[in-house]
Amino acid sequence: MSIFIDSGTTLLVQGITGRDGSFHAKQMLEYGTRVVAGVTPGKGGQRFEGNVPIFDTVADAVEKTGANTSVIYVPPPFAADAMMEAASAGIRLVVCITEGVPVLDMTRVYPYVKEKGARLIGPNCPGLITPGESKVGIIPGRICTPGPVGVVSRSGTLTYEIVYQLTRAGLGQSTCVGIGGDPINGTSFIDCLDAFEKDPKTKVVCMMGEIGGTDEQEAAEFVRDHMTKRVVGFIAGQTAPPGRRMGHAGAIISGSAGTAAEKIQAFKDAGMGVAQRPKDFIDLVKERM
Amino acid sequence: MNIHEYQAKEIFRSVGIPIPPGEVASTAEEAEQIARKFGGTVVVKAQVHSGGRGKAGGVKLAKTPAEAREIASKILGMRIKDLPVLKVLVTPAADIATEAYAGIIVDRASKRAVFMVSPAGGIDIEEVAASTPDKIMKLPVDPRYGVQPFEAMRMGFFLYDDVKQARAAAKILTQLYQAFQESGASLAEINPLVTTPAGEVVALDAKMVVDDNELGRRAEIDALRDESAEAPSEVDARKANLTFIKLDGNVGCIVNGAGLAMATMDLVKYYGGEPANFLDIGGSSNPEKVVHALRIITSDPNVKAILFNIFGGITRTDDVANGIVTATRQNPLRVPIVIRLTGTNEEIAVKILEENGFTALTDMDEAVQKAVQLATGGKAA
Secondary structure (H helix, E strand, C coil): CCCCCCCCCEEEEECCCCHHHHHHHHHHHHHCCEEEEEECCCCCCCEECCCEEEECCHHHHHHHHCCCEEEECCCHHHHHHHHHHHHHCCCCEEEECCCCCCHHHHHHHHHHHHHCCCEEECCCCCEEEECCCEEEECCCHHHCCEEEEEEEECCCHHHHHHHHHHHHCCCCEEEEEECCCCCCCCCCHHHHHHHHHHCCCCCEEEEEEECCCCHHHHHHHHHHHHCCCEEEEEEECCCCCCCCCCCCHHHHHHCCCCCHHHHHHHHHHCCCEECCCCCHHHHHHHHHC | CECCHHHHHHHHHHCCCCCCCCEEECCHHHHHHHHHHHCCCEEEEECCCCCCCCCCCCEEEECCHHHHHHHHHHHCCCEECCEECCCEEEEECCCCCEEEEEEEEEECCCCEEEEEEECCCCCCHHHHHHHCHHHCEEEEECCCCCCCHHHHHHHHHHHCCCHHHHHHHHHHHHHHHHHHHHHCEEEEEEEEEEECCCCCEEECCCEEEECHHHHHHCHHHHCCCCHHHCCHHHHHHHHCCCEEEECCCCEEEEECCHHHHHHHHHHHHHCCCCECEEEECCCCCCHHHHHHHHHHHHCCCCCCEEEEEEEECCCCHHHHHHHHHHHHHHCCCCCCEEEEEEECCHHHHHHHHHHCCCCEECCHHHHHHHHHHHHHCCCCC
């Protein structure tokens, strides 16, 4: 078991002929992901790597191949439309890797995708991987190994660092999810924690947050009230200077400055393990297995 | 991206929000001429990308053109929160009966643009939010429909009892939402929104922050960027596509990815050192970016050791290695360097570095400890 993706995932790549899309489509194929289709408007009828059929629209691709998941590598001005197109075509899981999507676009995309009943991960995220089964996105496959540790993170390379250290210590992962750090994203820490709680293979969860916002505090409350599995948390930015402020409204709307200290306290109050350094995850996870 | 008050006011005026006239001066003489043209008492306001202008002495009343000149010459020489004041806005002083607050921000929690209005405006709005939250009304806007007339009126009546003023405020709030959407803003704020003794509702200040991700498709907004008002090192970094924030420590950090960059700074501190900066070289790096990054770091005289921490995913570690070799050939380093890299093309990167007399580490903790020791002369643990 795992969360969100497994060996039954059939993947469609939006932007499969672009620089990033083609590079990562190859990497995903090599990892063993079932890449069943690509979409690039105007290139319908061609094949990627001589094998994967390319379509002009997501609707075509879904109809012909039955893809249930889509990963998006299109440039930022087109990303909002790509996410909506995927959800509209009946894709169940939409993963948007694209960085730089305007946040006002996301205020429209989010309710649209929800109405269609799809799950969105990202944008501006590294995607997810269920080691040994399927990889959707850009997380390097070779740093992961199958096992019982669930990983959810707001960052990209910091996730790789911690997964790499877990793997070297013999602690394999059920699924690793990078939810992305944009102000509006499709899937929250809580969505992932809830899925890990219900996943029989996951025994312990590692959660990496960052300063800013209140997502980590809300996640900590969820851990306290709804989880039987143990969770270990980390906050990046403990030494970051107070950020330049966004007028008055930022602090007022959240009622919180989103400091590392505040978040770490929330983790402790929820009975979570707190890793001070990435390295500390290893012992904290082992103690909780 | 921050824009100046006078620029935000032009945008607000263009959608119909009532704003008193005003002109920008970059010399004391110009300020005097503008004050003479308006006649009567004027306000001279520092144009700088920083809050707390009033508290820092950057906003002052002038009763005569001569006084406007004198005040402008003082404000134009000031630095507010380390940013230079190069322009002032000169505007006729308004008679104020009441001060309210009106703002729109993108809210992470509701995933929508949210209005915030308060009848208790002015400089202490945060104090109001903390001590009397019932004096603030929040209203999330459904992006599919935009702000509706009844919603704008609810906010109007929250601000004013008088129906004429409530209607005027509702109109202004609707116009503010239009400006917010059309400019690709992440924040638009009027503080204070005032009533005059004659009962008019007028915006006396304007603030707008634009989402950087919008600039590619909004050339007219991008053109408002004022680089002279930004920290020079940060302008450099942006041009090289790097994210850089200067700090006070002595370990210069060059990292790929914001989360890993923050975690690296935290680890520097954990092992007894102080980071000199936050610097993220981003995802798909090329050697040129690394050269820029090293130039920015080495121009800081406080830096006593340089630490590279690269986890190659999209980033190819051989690109980073080539960048280090090129940069140090152009400008030999005066301080020691510690390089940690792992991930994509690691073997090639290590070979490039070793052929050029560098050593590469693979363990993050080991690299950070070494950099801290070098920066502190072995004094830290």
